[in-house]
Amino acid sequence: MIEVEGLTKYYGSKRAVNQVSFRIEKGEIVGLLGLNGSGKTTVLRVLAGSLLPTAGSVRIDGHDLLQDPQAVKKRLSFLPETPPLYGEMTVRSFLGFTGQLKGMSARQVREGLPAVAARTSIEDVLDEVVEHLSFGYRQRVGIAMSLMHDPDLLLLDEPAAGLDPVQIVEMRRLIRGLKGKHTVIFSSHFLSEISQICDRILVIQDGEIVGEGSEEELSRLFTRQIRVRLQVRGPAVAVVECLQAERRVEAVETVREEDGVTRFALRLSEDVREALARALVSRNFGILEMARTDLELESVFLKLMARGEGTA
Secondary structure, eight states: OOOEEEEEETTTEEEEEEEEEEOTTOOOOEEEEOOEEEHHHHHHHHHHTTTTOOOEEETTTTTETTHHHHHHHTTTEEEOSOOOOOTTSSHHHHHHHHHHHHHHHHHHHHHHHHHHHHHHHOOGGGSSSSGSOOOHHHHHHHHHHHTTTTOEEEEEESTTTOOHHHHHHHHHHOOOHHHHHHHHEESSHHHHHHHHOOEEEEEEEEEEEEEEEEEHHOOOTTTTSEEEEHHHESHHHHHHHHHHHTOOOOOOOOEEETTTTEEEEEEEEOOOHHHHHHHHEEEEEETEEEEEEOOHHHHHHHHHHHHHHOOO
């Protein structure tokens, strides 16, 4: 769906993006994670065709952005951090107007608007004046505007910026609902937002990609061990002996013991949770919890930032 090679962008003598390359498959939700000023918005604006790259190539759905920009723009929508809304219009008339700007007929607008309104949960405000809406609803109207012509690719720049906690949860649900039907790239510096929505993450610092992959894949950049949280009912000493009998268990730490239930933190050289479960059950120990606890995204992000600074 998207192929970016050696993307570089200068503003005068200031380099904003440097040799960025990545590939995104159709239907993926990919997050651009980085601090403010890291180059996220510049990358999105280049992909949207609103900025010309200084160097590099961008292909979207097989079309070269520089050679065939109109074909590319027909396939995408770009929503900046502050949606360009016309405050004096009603939501219904505004969405109809923007749909027609994207080449939709009046009939297509009439037939398509109810579905878009339902997906973005704005049915109740379609006849409200835009400037009278809350900030959260205006953000939703912006996404509805982006979806009107049913684009293959949706580019969202900080869609949750300025939202309250309840609105952030609703925005996450909205974006997750786009998976499969649309390819989505969105930028954010909210770690929880990226973690809970994305299939993959592109971590960007000072205009360069310093990490790429799922949260699990990124955590493996810094440790080859697998961390597991385990809660077992049974004698702690006997449980430890059982766990240590598995050669791929590298470390067992007793975290807490209370009322015959013990919490352990394990470090494994391979993911042998299934083998451990069989061994524990065969000894009649009760497994109350067994879950991976690899490095959280916050730790991965900080390590990537530190590594990027060290190589700058």
